[in-house]
Amino acid sequence: MNSGGALRLFILALGAALQPALAETSRLDAILSAQVLRVGTTGDYRPFTALDKTTGAYSGFDVDMAQALGAGLGVKVEFVPTAWPQLSHDLQSGTFDIAMGGVSVTLERQKIGFFSEPYLRDGKTPIARCADQERYQALSEIDRPDVRVIVNPGGTNERFDRAHLRQAQIVVQPDNTTIFDALASGGGDVMITDASEARLQAKLHPGVLCAIHPDRPFDFAEKAYWMPPDPALKAFVDQWLHMAIEDGDFDRLAAKWLR
Structure with missing residues (x-):
């Protein structure tokens, strides 16, 4: 052929x-x-x-x-x-x-x-009650046995916490729509979430919740x-x-x- x-x-x-x-x-x-x-x-x-x-x-x-x-x-x-x-x-x-x-x-x-x-x-950054924001600037300050880190289940926030925190108490809040109100009222000490969400929730809870260095997140996303x-x-x-x-x-x- x-x-x-x-x-x-x-x-x-x-x-x-x-x-x-x-x-x-x-x-x-x-x-x-x-x-x-x-x-x-x-x-x-x-x-x-x-x-x-x-x-x-x-x-x-x-x-x-x-x-x-x-x-x-x-x-x-x-x-x-x-x-x-x-x-x-x-x-x-x-x-x-x-x-x-x-x-x-x-x-x-x-x-x-x-x-x-x-x-x-975006990237993960802490948000906490404004009175406590100086206590949670670094992951090493968050990852302590006496710190309660509140988190919503099943997403990248929980994945980040379980990958990086060894000593802190991880408190799972099933309802993501109420998690920041729970944080504001003492249901947790700090949350690690996306900087975009942390900025918004600080605006929605003025003087109560403060986004901690959202321009310098812990990671890249x-x-x-x-x-x-x-x-x-x-x-x-x-x-x-x-x-x-x-x-x-x-x-x-x-x-x-x-x-």
Whole structure:
């Protein structure tokens, strides 16, 4: 067989091998076909996502960004409730199309899904009652047997605490919506959380809770949008996010919620 015939056979074989993959519908195609973007969000992480249990309405930076993404896709947005301990399971089971709500980029999460380009640099920092803030400047000052570190379960805050604290008492507060009120009233001595959340909660509890060196967090982290491993959907989300940043929509919402 000459080289031309061999090449034709190779092309035919390659086309046959690729045909099933090409025939598969991408998650992006499914969203456009259904005319609905299902957004998984916990509703318990201000300033990114908060659920009003009376009205059932969500608000926050990533809630507004989700609506903007839906508008970019030309589809309706449906918010799907989830929780930090089950976020990975819900992503893998197809409960939603994308997770939005202050989701931190981690290698464990990257193993099972795609992250968008990051939109916020963050990191873990302490927050405590203002009267005690000088006591908890360093991890070594926090990691003492007499210190109660309050934490919400199932997310990167708990993972950070259990990786870095050996002596401190880790007090798990199941309801993330009340955890800062509990801290303010003495339910714990300090919390280690994302600098963005620490800044907001200090504003919401003026003179009571103080964010401790949020400009110098203990570690490096980024926020991004997390979705099943669908290249077409990721490409669209990345392009939409890039355009939102460049045309000023992102800054407008950031000024409202993050600054």
